[in-house]
Structures are given as C-alpha cells and as structure tokens.
Amino acid sequence: MAEHQLLSTGIPHRTLPETYIRQESDRPNFTRVIHDHNIPIIDLNSPTKAQIISQIRHACQTYGFFQVVNHGVGLDLVEKMMTIGKEFFKLPIEEKMSLYSDDPAKKMRLSTSFNVRKETVRNWRDYLRLHCYPLERYTPDWPSNPPLFRDVVSSYCKEIRQLGMRLLGLISLSLGLEEAYIEQVLGEQEQHMAINYYPICPEPDLTYGLPAHTDPNALTILLQDPHVPGLQVFKEGQWIAVNPHPNAFVINLGDQLQALSNGKYKSVWHRAVVNSGKERMSVASFLCPCNTALISPPKKLIEDGSPAVYRSFTYDEYYKKFWSRNLDQEHCLELFKN
Ligand SMILES: O=C(O)CCC(=O)C(=O)O
Ligand SMILES: [Fe+2]
Secondary structure: OHHHOOOOOOOOOOOOOHHHOOOHHHOOOHHHOEOOOOOOEEEOOOOOHHHHHHHHHHHHHHOOEEEEEOOOOOHHHHHHHHHHHHHHHOOOHHHHHOOEOOOOOOOEEEEEOOOOOOOOOOOOOEEEEEEOOOHHHHHHHOOOOOOOHHHHHHHHHHHHHHHHHHHHHHHHHHOOOOOOHHHHHHOOOEEEEEEEEEOOOOOHHHOOOEEEEOOOOOEEEEEEOOOOOOEEEEEOOEEEEOOOOOOOEEEEEOHHHHHHOOOOOOOOOEEEOOOOOOOEEEEEEEEEOOOOOEEOOOHHHOOOOOOOOEOOEEHHHHHHHHHOOOOOOOOHHHHHEO
16 A cells, blocks of 8 residues: 555654565675765866866766756755755655655656565655656646745756756866757756655665666756765775765766767766664756657767767657666666667
8 A cells, every 4th residue: 555655654663674675785785885085076166167177077087976066056045945855754644645656657746765666675765756847837736735845946946957057068068069069969858856855764784765776867966965974876896975065966977978978978876875863855856858859979979980889769768768677777778788
C-alpha cells in the first residue's frame, strides 16, 4: 500500500526495514570515503571571463563537478527554498499521500526511493518531483501547501534557469564552441526539480539515500543542505565527500553533456548517503533538452579525426531508456556507444 511507502511519516524509524538493506559488497563503506578533498569552487564574479572559462574547463575535464559562488541567485531566496521544502515534508502524511505516485511519467508527484516499480532494494529518500518550465503550465498542479510554496519555488526556478543558461554558455565556450551552441542544440529546454528529503536513518551504513548514478539530463544545479553533508562523487576509484560550501551551488554535467562533448567531459557517478543524526534535504534542478533535440557531437569536436563516441539519439529516446532501468546499473550512455 502506498501509504506505507513514504518514509517521511513523522514517526521516527527505530530499525532499518529489510527492503533497504544492501548486500555487503554494495554498501557506502564510510571509512574509505575521502573528506578532506574539495572539488573546485568557481567564483562567477571573477574579474575576467577567460579565467572562469578556464576553471570550468579544468573542472569538467577532471571532476565533471564543480561549485559556484557569486552565482547571482538571491541568497534569501535560496534560504526560503530550503525552508519551504522542509516545511513541505513536515506536512501530515495524509496530505502528502494525496500527491503520491510511482509513475515516472507524471509531471508532479511525491515519491520515494528511486523507481519503486523497478528496483529490488529501496533507498532512504522521499522526493517531490516537479516539472518547472514553462511555469504557468505546471504551477497550478503544484502543492498548495505550505501556502507560499508556489511563489517561492517559482521564483527559485526562474533564477536557477538564468544561472543554468549562463553556465551552458560558459561550458560551450570552454569546449571551443560558440557561446550559444549548446543552448541551441538542446532546444526549448525542460526544467525539472527534485526536492530530496532524507530522514534520519537508523543504520546508514547499510543503505543509501541515492545509490551511485549519473544524471540523465544536460546540467544539474544542486542546492545542498548547508549543515548536513551527504553528497559524494566518484573520482579515480574513490568516493569524495562534497562538503557543503556556504552560499554555493554544486554543478554537475549530465549524460547529455558527456555525449555532446564527445566524451571530453564526463557525467560523473555520484551518490547520496544518509546519517543517523540529522535529516537532510537537497534541491536538484535539472535542465533537460527538449524531447526532440538530437544529441550528436559538434563537427568541431570530431574534425580533428576523433571518432564520434556515441551514436546520435533524441533526448526522448534516451530518457525512456534511463527510466526503464534501475538506477545503479551501468552508465546508460554505454548503451548508445558507437
Ligand atoms: O542529495 C544529493 O546530494 C544528491 C541528489 C542527486 O544526485 C539527484 O537528485 O540526482
Ligand atoms: Fe544526481
């Protein structure tokens, strides 16, 4: 029954239910995680654009992840977004259940784990997933509680979109392409949001909030809980904790930018772990190509004789393939290799 599926019932969990327990070979292994290595922090107010572009190029080539500060999104708005998200998950369970669905095709839904229709082991996460562009089409279906939810989240989405477009321009330039190139190829981009809520977990070493995955979209702008770490990225065989940095967003390239850069930039594996002391929230904003966008490498990136690494595909084809699988399988892009 669906009401037993959400974790954010308001009642603390004293034991980890069996359906969440991972096999021993597939656990977070906290002692092996690197904590004192920080992924790049890029100041978008740096004096020269050339400096920003070169930092982005370096971060995309070596990490696939970076953080941005002085990003132009209002800091008070960011705080309001966090607060309203937390308030949402504190609503009574009956009210939340009216929004519950495990159908990935829905454009607004509250769900749990990742894809309960496909997976055998659950993840310690509830999430509210919203389509956010164009806003007027979707906001009428968004939660009407907390009362300011639609206002705050709409304003947040608008500012995030501006930041996203700016970053896509900088990423284009960093690949030696025209500033508008990526935006033009991706067409009228969709924007989705996942407000991820990870309750206190009784046995965090046995499970994940989200297991290792790559994001299927183009670019992800993640707002981490400022006080509770949980995001980790995979680099050279090791998991690195991305400790929350004040007033920063975490940016990661999704599978579409890996394909569009002909594999020069990577859509990197990442995961969210949970803990037994504090609940955690994150807000992921996903920029997604329009469904009909044709993803194939720019001429400029293959004219030096580099072969096209992936066959051309539409985003619609890719996205369907991604959701037809479980999260922690092989990189979905592998299925599109030439
Ligand atoms: O909660 C996090 O830090 C990561 C979230 C994430 O990777 C996602 O929503 O795709
Ligand atoms: Fe992700």
